[in-house]
Amino acid sequence: xxTVTQSQPEMSVQEAxxxxxxxxxxxxxxxxxxxxxxxxxxxxxxxxxxxxxxxxQNATENxxxxxxxxxxxxxxxxxxxxxxxxxxxxxxxxRSLPKLVFGKGTKLTVNP
Amino acid sequence: NAGVTQxxxxxxxxxxxxxxxxxxxxxxxEYMYWYRQDPGMGLRLIHxxxxxxxxxxxxxxxxxxxxxxxxxxxxxxxxxxxxxxxxVYFCASSSVGQPQHFGDGTRLSIL
Numbered sequence: 001x002x003t004v005t006q007s008q009p010e011m012s013v014q015e016a017x018x019x020x021x022x023x024x025x026x027x028x029x030x031x032x033x034x035x036x037x038x039x040x041x042x043x044x045x046x047x048x049x050x051x052x053x054x055x056x057q058n059a060t061e062n063x064x065x066x067x068x069x070x071x072x073x074x075x076x077x078x079x080x081x082x083x084x085x086x087x088x089x090x091x092x093x094x095r096s097l098p099k100l101v102f103g104k105g106t107k108l109t110v111n112p
Numbered sequence: 113n114a115g116v117t118q119x120x121x122x123x124x125x126x127x128x129x130x131x132x133x134x135x136x137x138x139x140x141x142e143y144m145y146w147y148r149q150d151p152g153m154g155l156r157l158i159h160x161x162x163x164x165x166x167x168x169x170x171x172x173x174x175x176x177x178x179x180x181x182x183x184x185x186x187x188x189x190x191x192x193x194x195x196x197x198x199x200v201y202f203c204a205s206s207s208v209g210q211p212q213h214f215g216d217g218t219r220l221s222i223l
């Protein structure tokens with residue numbers, strides 16, 4: 001069974017600085033998707049970024065980018081120029097159709 | 113466009129009572145899911161459906177039943193609620209190869 005591990009239960013960053021959240025996963029499959037979701041205090045689950053495993057190029061969405069290392073089964077999220085609104089729980093997720101497996105999350109605090 | 117709508121948003125039950133959570137999506141998605149979220153545990157899959165009339169067990173299915181009689185609706189039932197089922201429940205839907213869209217969650221407390 002696929003597993004997703006987020007080794008940092010909590011992280012903090014100063015406003016305007018950069019932070020990287022770690023995620024590793026375990027799978028024997030070669031074709032899959034990876035996602036980062038953000039959950040602010042409002043409880044909504046918001047898709048931040050996604051990566052297809054067959055693509056070597058790392059995905060980027062504005063201030064958010066990933067470092068996808070397929071051989072190492074690592075999928076970290078980098079947030080640049082952190083903003084107060086980035087404070088939230090962040091979940092890494094692995095998708096092998098039709099299911100999605102989540103990590104336990106990293107709570108990100110942004111300090112002014 | 114409402115997306116994924118969960119009903120109710122909040123509910124308190126007594127042990128042994130039954131209830132049904134409703135999830136409705138208006139995006140014509142094939143796949144629908146029910147998750148529970150507990151502190152420190154992330155989201156865990158309870159049951160899912162790959163199409164109308166089909167359901168399958170996820171990671172933590174015990175104590176729950178589901179039905180998908182219509183493509184747009186996915187119901188989660190608790191036949192005899194237990195305090196261990198106190199949680200926040202999320203419904204999600206997706207098309208093949210696309211990210212899941214989540215509802216706003218239902219906070220369920222069982223006394």
